[in-house]
Amino acid sequence: MSIVLVINSGSSSFKYQLVDVDAGRALAAGLVERIGQAEGVARHTVSFHGPGVAATKAEYTRELPIPDHTTGFGIMLQAFAEHGPSLREAAPVAVGHRVVQGGSRFVEPTLITAEVESLVEELAPLAPLHNPGGLEGIRAARAAFPDLPHVAVFDTAFHQTMPPAAYTYALDREVAQRHRIRKYGFHGTSHAFVSAAAAAFLGRPVEELRQIVAHLGNGASVTAVDGGRSVDTSMGLTPLQGLVMGTRTGDIDPSVLLVLAERDGLTPAQLDELLNKRSGLLGLAGASDMRDIDARRRAGDEAATLAFDVYIHRLRAYLGAYLAQLGGADVISFTAGVGENSAVVRAAAVETLGFAGVRLDAARNEARGHGIRVISTDDSPVTVLVVPTNEELEIARQTLGLTRG
Structure with missing residues (x-):
């Protein structure tokens, strides 16, 4: 049953x-x-x-x-x-x-x-x-x-606990209200599953933990989770905002769209295709898969090297921002296709976070494994985990929980 x-x-x-x-x-x-x-x-x-x-x-x-x-x-x-x-x-x-x-x-x-x-x-x-x-x-x-x-x-439900300061854009209030423009966030089912799984793995109540979850796949987002509640996340009104992704720009100066519309006559549909389907890693290096980017980077390809560096730069920026919003972190978890499988991305992402108590164990990070695993050192004040996500199981759990009453 x-x-x-x-x-x-x-x-x-x-x-x-x-x-x-x-x-x-x-x-x-x-x-x-x-x-x-x-x-x-x-x-x-x-x-x-x-x-x-x-x-x-x-x-x-x-x-x-x-x-x-x-x-x-x-x-x-x-x-x-x-x-x-x-x-x-x-x-x-x-x-x-x-x-x-x-x-x-x-x-x-x-x-x-x-x-x-x-x-x-x-x-x-x-x-x-x-x-x-x-x-x-x-x-x-x-x-x-x-x-x-x-x-x-x-997908957006987990992020409805964000405070107004996190989800409100500094846009004309009447315009924003008329069109319901605000940050909604996405990947919420994955972030909910991973933050709960990390707490269970560590044997600690989720309510006690300050967590940062990095869901890194073709689509990617980072969420700050305080006591099991989302308090900020990188995606916004749509899944376009935030990190550099496989084919999406992530954060970009909105004036870029005005320039392209004025100079190249691009329509909203053409701009949407450019930002969502022809940008990100694909736009920078001609490949959307991080495995291809990393292989080409190691072979000395300049475009792939720049794409990787831009990707990591943006990821570090969000990790740092959420460390500040949470006042530090107890756990940082990596999940989804890139997060679970790319040791080089994980290592580069946390390389500069020693000031916040992040100490990665290189051997643990490089080792292949199944299930949840620790990749930080035993004396690291911040525990760094790889947590395989399972959005389908989380959806099934929530569905069963509602129907069972």
């Missing part, structure tokens, strides 16, 4: 996991993509676990037309029926949905009703690349599982 189906839906794809919350693991996962294109792709992976047996996986792939999300959900159900696990034997008790933008209205997991659907649609202008796709997934899932409760878990 602890199985939850987790859905993460975009405009042309959706990911899913069937999660056993009590066991803390996924029974199956999948990706349905290229929805609406001539040829779509559906992948379904089944995980096998047993006493004394190493976990194994089997993957099944199909290529076929997938005209819409409803068709995609039918294909997902067929994959469960043909390859398992059986949704009769491993029956989900609820469906949890990742929704990117919840505005200031949604501060906790919310049971999805027609009114909630309408409000998510109303918030679409704040997340035009994410909320419409999420809404399509919600509607298709509710049609596929009409008898189950569906719960929305919002």
Whole structure:
């Protein structure tokens, strides 16, 4: 009775996991993509676990037309029926949905009703690349599982504890209020999971800890967590603000947009594409993957070296800012694809933080490992951790917590 189906839906794809919350693991996962294109792709992976047996996986792939999300959900159900696990034997008790933008209205997991659907649609202008796709997934899932409760878990919810000084932009107040312009923050599900997991790993109440969580993936953000509550985060009104990312600029002087609009005649749509899809590491060095950037940097490539240096410079700036906001830190955690796997990024990020009590153990940092691990020295006043994130498990936990009451 602890199985939850987790859905993460975009405009042309959706990911899913069937999660056993009590066991803390996924029974199956999948990706349905290229929805609406001539040829779509559906992948379904089944995980096998047993006493004394190493976990194994089997993957099944199909290529076929997938005209819409409803068709995609039918294909997902067929994959469960043909390859398992059986949704009769491993029956989900609820469906949890990742929704990117919840505005200031949604501060906790919310049971999805027609009114909630309408409000998510109303918030679409704040997340035009994410909320419409999420809404399509919600509607298709509710049609596929009409008898189950569906719960929305919002990326922005964890950050609704930020104080006004942190989320308010110094913009004309009337304009900001009219358009609901403020910092919302994203990756909240990951930051919530990692900060709680770090506290549990250390055997300390989360309420006692000052934490900084660096979620470093293709999208990246840093959050200051005080006593389990987000008090500041690097992403803003949209996921564009903050760190240098795979294809996004992060922080940039807004006047740059005015200059480009005036001199090159770029439209808002063209500016959006430039800032979100053609910038960041890709714009600086022609590659968005940190592994490629690091390999080229080590080979002496100047563009890759500059991209890496800009990336680290911005990351250090946010770590330093949040050390100041928190008055120091007890824990710094690295998570997501780059944070969990790039020793060179972690080392460079904290290299200048000795003044704040950060002492990295080089051997621990370089060692490969699974699960949560300490990479700081035993005598470091600040504990530095690598914490694998699991947003799907966190969504499943929050969904189950709400439906169980």
